[in-house]
Amino acid sequence: TQTVSQSDAHVTVFEGDSVELRCNYSYGGSIYLSWYIQHHGRGLQFLLKYYSGNPVVQGVNGFEAEFSKSDSSFHLRKASVHWSDSAVYFCAVRGTGGYKVVFGSGTRLLVSP
Amino acid sequence: ETAVFQTPNYHVTQVGNEVSFNCKQTLGHDTMYWYKQDSKKLLKIMFSYNNKQLIVNETVPRRFSPQSSDKAHLNLRIKSVEPEDSAVYLCASSSRLGARAEQFFGPGTRLTVL
Numbered sequence: 568t569q570t571v572s573q574s575d576a577h578v579t580v581f582e583g584d585s586v587e588l589r590c591n592y593s594y595g596g597s598i599y600l601s602w603y604i605q606h607h608g609r610g611l612q613f614l615l616k617y618y619s620g621n622p623v624v625q626g627v628n629g630f631e632a633e634f635s636k637s638d639s640s641f642h643l644r645k646a647s648v649h650w651s652d653s654a655v656y657f658c659a660v661r662g663t664g665g666y667k668v669v670f671g672s673g674t675r676l677l678v679s680p
Numbered sequence: 681e682t683a684v685f686q687t688p689n690y691h692v693t694q695v696g697n698e699v700s701f702n703c704k705q706t707l708g709h710d711t712m713y714w715y716k717q718d719s720k721k722l723l724k725i726m727f728s729y730n731n732k733q734l735i736v737n738e739t740v741p742r743r744f745s746p747q748s749s750d751k752a753h754l755n756l757r758i759k760s761v762e763p764e765d766s767a768v769y770l771c772a773s774s775s776r777l778g779a780r781a782e783q784f785f786g787p788g789t790r791l792t793v794l
Binding site (some may be wrong): 603670 | 783
């Protein structure tokens with residue numbers, strides 16, 4: 568069984584600050600990890616994913632995430648946030664042999680001007 | 681325009697009524713999904729279709745049934761709605777059935793059951 572934990576339900580930062588959104592997973596085999604963003608009233612949009620290779624992956628709009636097998640983590644980072652980054656961010660995991668994607672509970676990021 | 685389209689955007693109905701939500705993707709994808717997102721933003725997979733075949737059916741109540749006429753369409757029917765069905769229903773698609781394919785989501789249909 569795969570599980571995803573996003574420990575921070577809400578994160579508030581100022582525009583221009585750096586931010587890290589935390590994601591920890593539990594799964595016994597090989598997995599694919601992803602991050603999605605959901606702006607208010609809209610569907611989810613894919614940001615980035617990791618399966619193998621360089622543990623730091625780049626996504627759209629300056630986002631990146633780092634995979635750590637030892638910590639079972641896949642934290643999302645951005646060096647300098649913009650007010651338009653305010654949204655809910657979901658971490659997702661899928662076993663390589665399965666079809667089901669399990670989403671975390673989401674982290675609501677609020678960027679204050 | 682290539683995307684995932686859902687209709688209606690909102691639907692308000694009373695307990696016991698039947699509702700139907702439509703989803704169409706113009707991305708040429710083989711796989712489509714229905715998710716339920718509750719008021720706390722928790723997302724749960726309901727159904728997944730690959731080339732018109734149901735491949736995942738999470739333990740959703742029997743009153744929910746997916747309907748697919750071709751691989752570009754996946755509708756969701758709820759036969760007799762209950763108050764706990766109030767949620768946002770998100771449709772998604774991916775290029776293939778496989779772990780590497782990211783999913784593309786529609787804007788969602790918000791259902792309110794009075």
